[in-house]
Amino acid sequence: MAAIQLTVALATIDTAIANTALPAIASDLHATPAASVWIINAYQLALVATMLPLAALGEIIGHRRVYLSGIVVFTASSLACALVSTLPMLTAARIVQGLGASAIMSVNAALIGCLYPPSRLGRGMGMNAFTVGVSFAVGPTVASMILSVASWPWLFAVNVPLGIAALALALPALPRTKRGKHAFDPVAGVFNVVAFSSLIFALGEAAHREPTSRVLVAAAIAVIFGVLLVRREAGHPAPMLPVDLFKRPVFALSIVTAICSFAAQGLAFVSLPFFFEDILHRSQVETGFLMTPWPVVVALAAPIAGRLSDRYPPGLLGAIGLAILGVGMASLALLPAYPSVHAIAWRMALCGAGFGFFQSPNLKAIMSSAPPERRGGASGMIGTGRLLGQTTGAALVALCFGIAGRHGPTLALATGAVFSGAASIASGLRLFAPSHRAGAAVR
Template sequence: MVQPATQDAPRVGNKLTPREFRGMAAILMSIALATLDTAIANTALPAIAADLNASPAASVWIINAYQLAAVATLLPFAALGGVLGHRKVYLGGLILFVVSSALCALAWSLPTLTVARVLQGIGASAIMSVNAALIGSIFPHERLGRGLGMNALVVGTSFSIGPTVASLVLSVASWPWLFAINLPVGLFALVFAWNSLPATRLGTLTFDRVTAVLNVITFGALIFALSQAAQLGSMASVLIALAIFLVGGALMLKREVGHPAPMFPLDLLKRPMFALSALTAFCSFATQGLAFVSLPFFFESTLGRDPIQTGFLMTPWSVVVAMIAPFAGRMSDRYPPGLLGGIGLAMLCLGMISLASMPADASVMSIIARMMLCGIGFGFFQAPNQKALMTSAPKERSSGASGTIATARLIGQATGAALVALSFGISSTHGPVLALSIGAGFAAVGSVASGLRLVTKNTANPRV
């Protein structure tokens, strides 16, 4: 049951109260920070490596440390949100993110920066794990799609402007300022959130530390295996990490047998509507990972474009997602998410096929049109699918559903990146085309999974 943190004016119709508006603004600012941070670090990696005298292979850990820490701790933080309340986990994560951003800016070596990035990933994980649950507490059920659409808008916009922001900052300042700019925005979000986010009653269950450790080991090993595969690391390291993933996962599932609210949401995945929504999310983000890692190589190696043109050609996808997301979110309040997601991912599949089959002499407008088609399809999927995940879970399991959203996104993107490496290993010449074709296949599977929700009864939530 949601209770206000402070007294405020009553809700008028479906409009948010001033306190709810401030809380939503804080959530969107923090999500923008976490999304921007990933895109900025990717773009600035060469500059950071040169300044710290780190090799390209070693500097990749600036990216890997953040991703590994985030994925490994998402579900434990989601479970902790169900015990302590979403507000406490969010605020703790935001404080850690701000502090670790300062540590990143002050780092003097690759090891110190890597440790700071681990802390930053943990902070971002705490924010992302309860993000959707907090939005569900702020928006009334009949307008939840709008709230999630606003969230998708911020994610899409942040993702699209991240490289531009990094380039602008690096043109006038050194790389530590890329992390220092998080401080004023993060503090502003913290001030907004402190007395505005809805508080929830403490849960009756306890937090299982052993399961949390097993979860960290399991998903940490999975992300390590995927990152090693994506970077063409040794086969032995990939196989060892996968073995740890399988053993750790088996022990975790065995320990949680019969638990009323398992950390790994096996109870929710047994619900057809939730499982199909999670599969749809994984497939779509795997498609995104395949596209965004392979397309720069495709544009430069196959189509002969220079890096500046490549950056320009990559932009339409994310911009269109940001434009479509709020519209799709509002439509999900009127139409079934299975229908919207199915149509969107079918469009994404067609867009990926059109990119893979594009002639070498394709015009700029032809490329932009294909990228826009992919963006429209992905934008139509995102907010409706998030709503489907949240509404197909019982109210008391909103933390588990919220954590699943972020976990499916990050693991899907990591899987996509690893499959790009596999594609290049199979054929260095036709690797980008193969990766785009695999992405089209994932989008097709996601479209079918989304469509199956139209004939699947939702037994999870009596409100739906």
């Protein structure tokens, strides 16, 4: 578990570091702000496009092999990111780095599922959510500390010794899992990569208000290749896009819950800096501190929620947590013109408590609703659902700015509250799903 959490922390912190350091990198490489965004987009595209194929590969060759390969690729590409001197080279290195992170994130939940018995799985998922929350919270601080004493390449260079340490810890510790008897389908893998990368590209272009024709073409390509993928794998015992698992009501509702909740998170995290600075007239330094309560409280709430999910239905815990998140986001949108720091902080903490209370039980529900031989597909959908939700939320923020202008951040927070409500309803519906009733009878 320590080996898994170290690597998850490394990949999570790297995402937060790159976001924080983007202006410094753009300035040093003489890139425009619009062009420098590809430093982030390239990483995200590689993540979402390859997560399901790598999860499927893990079921065939073993989750351990995919995970160890991911550590090696992530560490080597981090060194490449530190050594490049142009924006195209850095973008290419970030694509490879995203591939390594995808290999790690695609099977980490499956490996945790192998370490914990079903009765204690919530604790393992709670620890994983705690690690992600803490890493996300300290990422900007780590980036600021490094940039205060060194140039931006060191942001990536520090990954190298940490990656080597993670590999040394993981090699003797990670469990060997049972392999599937089916073969990997490279054609389905290509269909998946094209479909999901086109979808993320369409959402990103919509977020930046690019020409409508470009957005529609990318969306059409995503739909066409998505249909081809489903048809290609019809009747497959372990399809790459796990349509077999979506036939299970608890699994399907859990993924819907995840996408809606992470869309709410994306709406909040992209809009809140604008909300604090443009609407509430706070400085950049104050904004950084005001953003902190959310991830900190997520990290504190996640282990507690994980333990509770071993005793109480995840659908109930998730519904309560997401209702709290919705109330918190609505209260932020309704803040007066000149609120106190305390008034902002407790609302941000309320959002963090709600989000943290949902995350661990939802992870457990997803992994518990899949049979052991399909843990890889379930694990891949966890990351895919998270990225789809966050990307959708970011795109909706741009739409809110286009509709409401200066008051776009307020509209985005209100929209996030609506998504939280929808996620809460989806989570609650799991209480009435057939597998839940069967599970309750067994208990």
